[in-house]
Amino acid sequence: MTPHEWFQLLYDGATTGYLTISHKRDAGARSDPADPFATRWVLAHDTAGAGREAEALAADCNVWFGLGVRRDLGGDMERGTSEDVIALPCLWMELDVKPGAFESKEAILRFLSTIPHKPCSMIVDSGHGLHAYWIFRELWYFEDDERDYAAALLRGWQGFVRSMSSVHIDYTHDLARVLRVPGTFNRKGDEVLPVVTVLTDGPRYNPSDFDEWQDWSKTTTRNVPQDFVVRPGAQAPTTKLLALLQNDQRAKKAWEETLRGLADDSPSTFAMVLANAAVQSGWTNQEIADLLVAFREKRPRENHKSTGWYAMTLAKAREGAKANSVENVKRLGATEEPDEVCAIVSKMVGFRIIRFKKMRPIDPTGDLMPAFYIIETEAGNIVVQDTAIWLSHQRMKELVYDRLSLTLHTTAKEWPAVTDAFRKIQVEEECALESSHYEEVRLALAEYLRRQSKSPDPITAADGNCIYEPEGGAKMFNLTRFGNWCRIQRGMKLGPRNLAPILERIGCKKVTMNNLRRGDKLTHLVWWSEPREVEN
Numbered sequence: 001m002t003p004h005e006w007f008q009l010l011y012d013g014a015t016t017g018y019l020t021i022s023h024k025r026d027a028g029a030r031s032d033p034a035d036p037f038a039t040r041w042v043l044a045h046d047t048a049g050a051g052r053e054a055e056a057l058a059a060d061c062n063v064w065f066g067l068g069v070r071r072d073l074g075g076d077m078e079r080g081t082s083e084d085v086i087a088l089p090c091l092w093m094e095l096d097v098k099p100g101a102f103e104s105k106e107a108i109l110r111f112l113s114t115i116p117h118k119p120c121s122m123i124v125d126s127g128h129g130l131h132a133y134w135i136f137r138e139l140w141y142f143e144d145d146e147r148d149y150a151a152a153l154l155r156g157w158q159g160f161v162r163s164m165s166s167v168h169i170d171y172t173h174d175l176a177r178v179l180r181v182p183g184t185f186n187r188k189g190d191e192v193l194p195v196v197t198v199l200t201d202g203p204r205y206n207p208s209d210f211d212e213w214q215d216w217s218k219t220t221t222r223n224v225p226q227d228f229v230v231r232p233g234a235q236a237p238t239t240k241l242l243a244l245l246q247n248d249q250r251a252k253k254a255w256e257e258t259l260r261g262l263a264d265d266s267p268s269t270f271a272m273v274l275a276n277a278a279v280q281s282g283w284t285n286q287e288i289a290d291l292l293v294a295f296r297e298k299r300p301r302e303n304h305k306s307t308g309w310y311a312m313t314l315a316k317a318r319e320g321a322k323a324n325s326v327e328n329v330k331r332l333g334a335t336e337e338p339d340e341v342c343a344i345v346s347k348m349v350g351f352r353i354i355r356f357k358k359m360r361p362i363d364p365t366g367d368l369m370p371a372f373y374i375i376e377t378e379a380g381n382i383v384v385q386d387t388a389i390w391l392s393h394q395r396m397k398e399l400v401y402d403r404l405s406l407t408l409h410t411t412a413k414e415w416p417a418v419t420d421a422f423r424k425i426q427v428e429e430e431c432a433l434e435s436s437h438y439e440e441v442r443l444a445l446a447e448y449l450r451r452q453s454k455s456p457d458p459i460t461a462a463d464g465n466c467i468y469e470p471e472g473g474a475k476m477f478n479l480t481r482f483g484n485w486c487r488i489q490r491g492m493k494l495g496p497r498n499l500a501p502i503l504e505r506i507g508c509k510k511v512t513m514n515n516l517r518r519g520d521k522l523t524h525l526v527w528w529s530e531p532r533e534v535e536n
Helices: 003-011 047-057 105-113 146-163 207-213 238-247 249-256 267-280 285-297 307-334 338-349 387-391 393-404 415-425 437-451 458-463 479-490 496-505
Strands: 018-024 038-043 062-066 085-096 122-125 129-141 178-180 196-199 353-362 372-377 380-384 427-432 509-518 521-529
Touching (some): 003 047, 047 062, 085 105, 129 146, 267 307, 285 307, 307 338, 380 393, 479 521
Antiparallel strands (some): 018 038, 122 129
């Protein structure tokens, strides 16, 4: 195989970037100023030009090529780094015949034949060993952070192959790796040996065929998620998706692919916006992966992305959320200006906060009742009945969604900073009871009467924690039990002393039933009748 044929096989279809052809007369003398390790740069699509350069240099030099396509043109004394690589044609292994390694090329071929799952696509005799290649069906140009994914595949696959060997195999998993060009000569040592292909008709692969061997241990500093699978045909969780698109106009426009002002309008860029929004809304990695699958499958000709693409998209989104979280918390701690605090908190929670009020209600007797809170937002007010509720991130998430159908974007770790910020800007007000607890109690009572079991007998109802429902009469309930239910189910801390005047104001009546027989004893029961407003 000639150098031109080799480059044509690997880089056919190249559209951008550069190939590197490195050369040196004496491969053993790495630091000789008179014989430097020099590089010639050729446009990646010019495989014929790359072949001519390699053939000309092969007359008196060792010749190598960089497997990765480089982004930018470099200098004569440079060969680029892994960060410069924008595309790969294959995965590879370099297997040497030397002390401590393989005893012969035949031993290498026997070893390669034992590797399960993935037979070699091509094998090249480099003169003093063999180079094994697993060639992709097409040249793989990286999107976004797929370079890290490619490095993880290469490291993982080489690690798997090395684990099967009883002899040493060098680490050659750097993306900047150079290997010898078939059709040239190995001039290392006294004997000049040809570099030739041994196997040329092996199978071709997709990068995702090697997903199960990914190794992220040293590829990137990112904490790459692995707690998800890519499920073609998956759908994002319906309720969460609707809430996300309702709450976040930026995410909505990304889903519709109408968002402007981005670096580009590629599907991957829109997908990144969606992933960022979903992370802020507390989605799991599996839910976000399903969201991205559903988004990409909206495009009729969209190819499925590799697991690595999803992993890196998730990693970037979670890193971004963490960085934003740290910055926002710092800013909250550094300011007490109400408008600025509201702006920062609004960004963190995902909807606009206008004001935070601590309300001091006054009951009909003139006594102050337990305080409650009102968060005024652009979408409506959120009434928080107790301090313990707004200090709890989980309970606030549920309350915000229940009252406004919005998703709270902050994380549990951020929430203490948000509550501290609320304390800085809270405005205390006294209020008449009608403007606070009445409606809450009215709605809670309607739900309580609807949900609880009922009995037409007052003793049975009292003993069974039921609603007493006499035939043809209004339903009746126990004050203490209703208060307990309000505390557990609705987070309302209202004892009988505070609850009784509220019930009277909304139309409930206290009813005492005397001389009721419970077994062989007489007893009395105290009920509260439902108001007409909640009768059904």
